[in-house]
Amino acid sequence: YRWPSPQYDAVEALLYEGSRADRSSMASLVHPCKLRPRTKASIAAEWLRFAYHDVATHNISDGTGGLDGSLAYELDRAENVGDGMKDALSDFRFYSHKYISRSDVIAVGATFAVASCGGPIIPYRSGRIDALGPGPSGVPQPHQDLPTHTDIFQRQGFNPSEMITLVACGHTLGGVRSLDFPTLVAPGSDPSIPNFKLFDSTPEFDNTMIVQYLNGSTKNPLVVDSNTTLTSDSRIFSSDGNQTMQSLASSSAFSQTCANLLERMVNTVPQSVVLTEEVTLLPVKVLDVGLTIEHRILVFKATLRLTKQFGVAANKQRLVKMFWCDRYGQDRDCGQTVKFAQPAAVNQDDHAVSPVTSRVGLSFVKYNFVVPVDPSLSLSKFWFQVDEKNGSEPITYDNGGDGYSLEQDNIIFVPSLSGSSLLQDGNNYTLIAAVRASLAPARVFVSVFDNAMSDNLPPLNTTLDMALDSSLVPTDGYTFYSAVVEDPSGHQLTADFHCEVDGVTYTEDFQPTFFLQNSPTSSPSDVGVISSNSTITPGSSKSSSTTIRHRLLRSLDLWTWTFVSYILIYVLL
Ligand code: HEM
Numbered sequence: 001y002r003w004p005s006p007q008y009d010a011v012e013a014l015l016y017e018g019s020r021a022d023r024s025s026m027a028s029l030v031h032p033c034k035l036r037p038r039t040k041a042s043i044a045a046e047w048l049r050f051a052y053h054d055v056a057t058h059n060i061s062d063g064t065g066g067l068d069g070s071l072a073y074e075l076d077r078a079e080n081v082g083d084g085m086k087d088a089l090s091d092f093r094f095y096s097h098k099y100i101s102r103s104d105v106i107a108v109g110a111t112f113a114v115a116s117c118g119g120p121i122i123p124y125r126s127g128r129i130d131a132l133g134p135g136p137s138g139v140p141q142p143h144q145d146l147p148t149h150t151d152i153f154q155r156q157g158f159n160p161s162e163m164i165t166l167v168a169c170g171h172t173l174g175g176v177r178s179l180d181f182p183t184l185v186a187p188g189s190d191p192s193i194p195n196f197k198l199f200d201s202t203p204e205f206d207n208t209m210i211v212q213y214l215n216g217s218t219k220n221p222l223v224v225d226s227n228t229t230l231t232s233d234s235r236i237f238s239s240d241g242n243q244t245m246q247s248l249a250s251s252s253a254f255s256q257t258c259a260n261l262l263e264r265m266v267n268t269v270p271q272s273v274v275l276t277e278e279v280t281l282l283p284v285k286v287l288d289v290g291l292t293i294e295h296r297i298l299v300f301k302a303t304l305r306l307t308k309q310f311g312v313a314a315n316k317q318r319l320v321k322m323f324w325c326d327r328y329g330q331d332r333d334c335g336q337t338v339k340f341a342q343p344a345a346v347n348q349d350d351h352a353v354s355p356v357t358s359r360v361g362l363s364f365v366k367y368n369f370v371v372p373v374d375p376s377l378s379l380s381k382f383w384f385q386v387d388e389k390n391g392s393e394p395i396t397y398d399n400g401g402d403g404y405s406l407e408q409d410n411i412i413f414v415p416s417l418s419g420s421s422l423l424q425d426g427n428n429y430t431l432i433a434a435v436r437a438s439l440a441p442a443r444v445f446v447s448v449f450d451n452a453m454s455d456n457l458p459p460l461n462t463t464l465d466m467a468l469d470s471s472l473v474p475t476d477g478y479t480f481y482s483a484v485v486e487d488p489s490g491h492q493l494t495a496d497f498h499c500e501v502d503g504v505t506y507t508e509d510f511q512p513t514f515f516l517q518n519s520p521t522s523s524p525s526d527v528g529v530i531s532s533n534s535t536i537t538p539g540s541s542k543s544s545s546t547t548i549r550h551r552l553l554r555s556l557d558l559w560t561w562t563f564v565s566y567i568l569i570y571v572l573l
Pocket of ligand 1: 041042044045046048049052081082084140141142143149166167169170171173174175176177178180181232236
């Protein structure tokens with residue numbers, strides 16, 4: 001990993017922080033192993049079943065189908081019966097964007113569902129491509145016989161023993177509903193609320209269903225119902241003389257085997273799709289970086305995210321500083337001096353964090369920096385230093401030695417002057433970009449993208465020219481351009497701003513539109529200046545040797561050092 005990696009950063013954020021940039025938390029819809037308020041259904045069960053039904057039409061011989069979001073267009077089929085499916089789909093709708101496809105969100109949903117109910121953490125890869133219409137049918141149904149089920153799983157790429165395991169791993173969450181299978185579950189008095197027969201006696205993702213099946217106490221309707229046409233679990237589980245079920249009787253074997261098979265399940269994709277490497281949690285992350293104009297002043301914003309222990313506040317003594325270099329002028333790239341500031345705000349919010357992160361005992365603390373910037377000097381690169389104030393050496397985070405560089409400052413997004421008006425469903429936006437006043441751009445334009453659409457409409461994906469906006473007085477070295485974007489069905493518009501100057505196109509990529517005019521902003525911090533000789537600047541030899549020394553110091557404690565020194569003195573004498 002090397003910053004900036006916009007796609008990795010975006011996927012990592014949803015998977016581990018559990019939320020979008022506006023803190024709307026997908027994780028807290030399901031976590032901790034919640035029931036849906038209206039129907040009392042297990043939300044995790046609905047999300048996991050949704051993922052499987054999307055995968056279930058995969059054909060391994062011609063490489064078609066799989067986790068591609070086509071299920072959104074197939075919910076009127078009998079094989080996908082139930083309000084649980086529709087509810088899951090509407091939970092997922094708000095979280096897809098340019099870097100996370102709708103099918104990637106479904107896979108995140110499966111990971112959250114299992115982890116949230118105490119199951120294993122399914123390793124996650126992204127890069128799924130969405131189908132924008134229905135595919136062939138072929139999801140297994142309970143009235144089908146064993147040879148049909150065996151063939152269906154073979155077509156999906158799973159052998160008979162994997163079929164048993166996958167069904168057992170799925171049928172530990174949730175159960176069967178009266179509204180969908182009235183012959184298996186008798187309806188209650190209110191016809192709009194389902195009655196449930198659960199697969200086992202616990203809401204958790206555990207092997208209780210298997211233990212109860214093996215010891216004969218199971219109430220799983222797909223095993224024990226008197227109408228044996230519908231007892232598909234019974235036929236499947238006993239198809240190898242219960243050998244596979246017995247192999248899952250230990251909870252560690254269950255957990256490990258389900259993690260492997262569910263990972264294969266969510267990675268079952270059309271053959272043209274190439275998934276990324278596994279997305280792992282970044283212990284130190286730099287995000288929300290950019291220049292903008294707030295209160296008529298050019299400011300630079302960046303956030304440093306560190307991990308902290310879940311449920312425990314981050315070290316209050318900790319001193320976090322951001323350092324940066326000028327981009328222009330005599331002192332560019334920190335020739336003589338380095339500027340620095342402390343955070344404008346610190347955020348730590350445990351409750352909304354992803355179950356994947358809280359399961360490993362972690363959460364995040366974010367140090368938000370906002371600093372004023374002189375437009376004639378601008379900013380070329382920045383980095384951070386964290387001093388725990390506990391006697392240990394401060395640690396420098398400088399992107400592996402180079403510092404984090406700001407790619408360009410010719411075009412920037414100005415959310416504080418941009419606005420949106422709410423429509424019945426989506427929004428209309430007036431987007432404002434600022435271009436350096438010294439430039440004469442041949443063209444200023446914006447590419448907008450929204451994949452979080454109502455009614456599974458195709459994404460909004462369009463490019464608009466931006467016009468010089470003379471109603472906005474040039475400010476702090478920048479002139480303003482505007483464009484109006486209509487997004488009547490979308491819920492997560494992002495914009496890439498471009499300006500063409502002398503045949504070169506400069507881009508400010510993937511800007512969110514959650515916080516526009518009237519959103520609260522932090523006032524900029526005070527800026528300090530020190531001589532570049534007195535601090536570590538990225539790329540200098542001083543920097544790399546200091547980094548190595550830090551590592552050594554961290555890995556050996558004081559006692560070890562004393563011991564090593566004695567040995568050295570002894571050997572030398
Ligand atoms: C032969 C294969 C399968 C058959 C015939 C089957 C059948 C069913 C049926 C009839 C229900 C009840 C649905 C309702 O009442 O709305 C159900 C629920 C469920 N299935 Fe399957 N299933 C199969 C495989 C799987 C697999 C492989 C998974 C996931 C790995 C899975 C996950 C679930 C989950 C989580 C539920 C509970 C849904 C809820 O409570 O909302 N199923 N299944």
